Amino acid sequence: MAPQDPVAGFYDGLAADYHLIYADWDAGIRRQGAALDGLLAAHLGPGPADVLDCSCGIGTQAIGLALRGHRVVGSDLSAAAAARAAREAAARNTELPTAAADMRRLPFAVGRFDAVVSADNSLPHLLTAVDVSTALGAMRRVLRPGGLLLVSTRPYDELRRTRPAETPPRVVETPGGRTTTFQRWHWHEDGEHYDLDMVQERSGPDGVRTEVRRATYWAIGRQQLTALVAEAGFVRLVWAEPEESGFFQPVLTAVAP
Template structure:
């Protein structure tokens, strides 16, 4: 399944991967807000979430007063993000868009958030460079990118073959989500089989979907950021931020102006 198809198919059930999705939006929003305000000063800030999914980070940031726009490769996921925001009386304009070709003018945003392991869906150096170039383009000078991925430096060493199950307790019973990972011979890319077991009249209904990732280590991702023209990236670890993944922060440099006498 391609990336868009993976998230289109998952959009209606994505929240079931969390024990409490709404609480997660609040927690993640606060963690990202702390990084935004530490770097950019007090908000609200104009923020693009360029892999917004169903709104996990975008809703949390909008709750805190930021002016958030969401885009996602999956039209169904982006539409759900808009519905989730509206249900909470939050403004969240959304669009279906590829992060390699963003439909915004230059220097439109104070910050761009690219979270939840979205960038590793891009499987070639050319695609990663294109996405980071577009991100830099839509950031104002001095603007901030917050990019989170899995901790691939460690994961590439051990190459796990599965992820522990996640359990969601809903009104109809428990939903169980787990993943199997199939590493490619190159040791860098892997296919995910995502299984969701939904309660159904005393038995289970199983949904299976799949996607491919490129497990870029943190320092390699930082190198691509430097090549794209960002300032020196800073790695923020979960123990310090409370966010569930490592976050690379990088600024679009402010051009130096030459004074004249």
């Protein structure tokens, strides 16, 4: 049996608890869906649109867009996360077909979608320019001419300058107890990559349980990502800051010619 992809393993293990990184996950779904819906409408006109969320995770952005009337398909490297996204959508009376798929090898027809979304810092799981370019090529392939690409990442130009070591803890109270989540960042010598430890401490009647899951990211700078998107053949590249878009990360939009 082939070894499991480490990114898939990271998110398979996190799938059941990912919502606990939010103080209120349902509010996050609504808020992020509204922000992305605004970007879609600004570029494509009034919807609904056929949208692929090619790194859907447990569905935060995909469900948000589906609740706003878009016809959304979700795919993710983690089969467990993609399956949970479909269940969570159904629990909210909306439809979200999902598939387990690598964003570098999207199993969809040429020109199938009006928009492709890869949000919440998913693309930086790809650690080389070759892999990012391959993924961008796959996204362009499944977009119709004039279709829209939306990619969001952390503000890595600033983060590469400051090299934070950790994030502030987030504490969420649940019926089963209290969950505290934070991240530790271990920067590589090249200054462009880092290992992230996702630490979740759960305390309840049975005591305290701590889980630590590790993933590696490429802290891809804005100029680097812009150049790779342009090299993949996209045009009309525009960055929108959170204060402009309402989304919590900088978003790059680009059009498939």
